[in-house]
Every structure is written in C-alpha cells, then in structure tokens.
Amino acid sequence: MSDLFDNIIPLDPPFEPMAQGAVLLRGAALPFEKDVLAALNRIVAQSPFRHMVTPGGFTMSVAMTNCGAAGWVTDRSGYRYDRDDPETGRPWPAMPESFHELALSAASLAGYPGFRPDACLINRYEPGARLSLHQDKNERDLTNPIVSVSLGLPAIFQFGGLKRNDPIRKFALRHGDVAVWGGPSRLFYHGVPELKEGMHETVGRMRINLTFRGAL
Numbered sequence: 106m107s108d109l110f111d112n113i114i115p116l117d118p119p120f121e122p123m124a125q126g127a128v129l130l131r132g133a134a135l136p137f138e139k140d141v142l143a144a145l146n147r148i149v150a151q152s153p154f155r156h157m158v159t160p161g162g163f164t165m166s167v168a169m170t171n172c173g174a175a176g177w178v179t180d181r182s183g184y185r186y187d188r189d190d191p192e193t194g195r196p197w198p199a200m201p202e203s204f205h206e207l208a209l210s211a212a213s214l215a216g217y218p219g220f221r222p223d224a225c226l227i228n229r230y231e232p233g234a235r236l237s238l239h240q241d242k243n244e245r246d247l248t249n250p251i252v253s254v255s256l257g258l259p260a261i262f263q264f265g266g267l268k269r270n271d272p273i274r275k276f277a278l279r280h281g282d283v284a285v286w287g288g289p290s291r292l293f294y295h296g297v298p299e300l301k302e303g304m305h306e307t308v309g310r311m312r313i314n315l316t317f318r319g320a321l
C-alpha cells in the first residue's frame with residue numbers, strides 16, 4: 106500500500122508574491138510544526154514572554170522573547186539587539202535545529218539560498234494585541250532577508266512601502282504560512298492590526314510569529 110505514495114514528487118508550497126523581493130509561502134511551516142512548537146516551549150521555559158516598553162514609554166501589547174546569538178529588545182533607551190536577555194541576565198536560548206531548518210528551507214524556496222539567521226524574535230499575540238506600522242532596520246546587514254512564520258490564530262498583515270504613508274495592502278496570515286522578504290522591500294513598513302478573538306486547535310488562544318533575521 107505505502108509504495109503507492111513512495112513516488113509522489115513533493116510540490117512546492119503555493120507561492121504568492123507580496124511585493125518585489127517579498128513572497129508568501131502558504132503552509133511552508135507545517136512540516137516543521139511539531140518540532141518547532143516543542144522547541145518553543147523549551148525556549149519560553151528559559152526566557153519567558155514579556156511585554157517590553159517602547160522608547161516612548163508605551164508597554165507593547167505583543168509579548169516577546171528571542172532565541173539565537175542575539176535578541177531584539179526595546180526599553181526606554183531605544184531598540185537594539187542584545188546577546189543577553191535583560192530579564193534573566195543570561196544569553197538568549199540557542200536557536201534550535203528545527204528553527205534553522207525551517208528558516209533555511211523557506212528562504213531557499215523564496216530565492217534567498219544559504220540563509221543563516223543569528224536572531225529569532227518570537228512574538229505572541231493574544232486577542233486584542235496589535236503591532237503598529239514599523240520598519241525593521243536595526244539589523245546590521247540588510248542584504249539578508251527576513252523569514253516570518255505564523256502559527257496559531259490568523260491575523261491580517263499590513264504591508265506598505267518605503268514611506269509610512271504609502272498605500273497599504275493586506276494579507277491574511279494563517280497557521281503555517283511563511284513570509285520571506287528582502288531585497289527591494291526589505292525596509293517596507295508593515296504591521297498587524299488587533300488580533301481577533303478565537304481558539305486554535307493546537308496553539309490555543311494566541312498567534313505566534315517567529316521572525317528570523319541576520320542581525321549581527
């Protein structure tokens with residue numbers, strides 16, 4: 106019976122262009138889902154999710170943690186990458202093998218082969234949490250793409266242009282989707298409006314977003 110399935114050629118995940126250099130790979134994280142969620146639990150046991158404070162003094166509604174050689178942090182003094190978790194005083198948890206494999210495979214499918222991220226920012230949205238329009242520009246080497254993985258509850262992703270008031274397009278991001286973006290759109294403004302109430306069968310009442318970067 107199983108030999109019926111042995112010769113099936115795996116199809117690439119559906120490939121949706123978002124902008125020049127940016128592509129949405131629907132379901133590309135699903136083969137890694139189990140390992141990634143198990144590894145995530147180990148990371149959070151070492152460096153728990155926390156609500157960081159922006160330089161302007163606002164507490165973020167999205168809770169964050171990191172893994173890898175460096176982690177993205179914000180506090181009253183600004184945004185930066187730090188090798189240590191300021192809450193624990195210890196280095197961020199190492200990047201798990203399953204995270205590396207997922208990031209490398211999605212980046213390659215999107216046309217960015219050989220991606221070796223050194224930072225993974227992990228965002229947790231509970232219903233009502235949002236991330237206002239921003240650019241990701243604290244990374245030293247902007248030739249690296251960003252690989253962004255969505256797990257759990259669906260969200261709307263707002264994707265603009267190089268200027269804050271450029272027109273915005275919207276994409277629905279669902280469990281398992283991976284957005285890869287770089288090149289001409291690497292510095293495009295983007296955000297996530299308020300997460301809607303809901304319950305995901307494996308992840309629960311939240312959305313998890315992993316964004317892999319070459320930060321150092």
Ligand code: MD6
Nearest residue numbers: 228236241251253297314316
């Ligand atoms: C999110 N993502 O999807 C927030 N940034 O929850 C980001 O801010 C982001 O998805 C840079 C590149 C891809 C992203």
Ligand code: FE
Nearest residue numbers: 239240241295
């Ligand atoms: Fe971002």
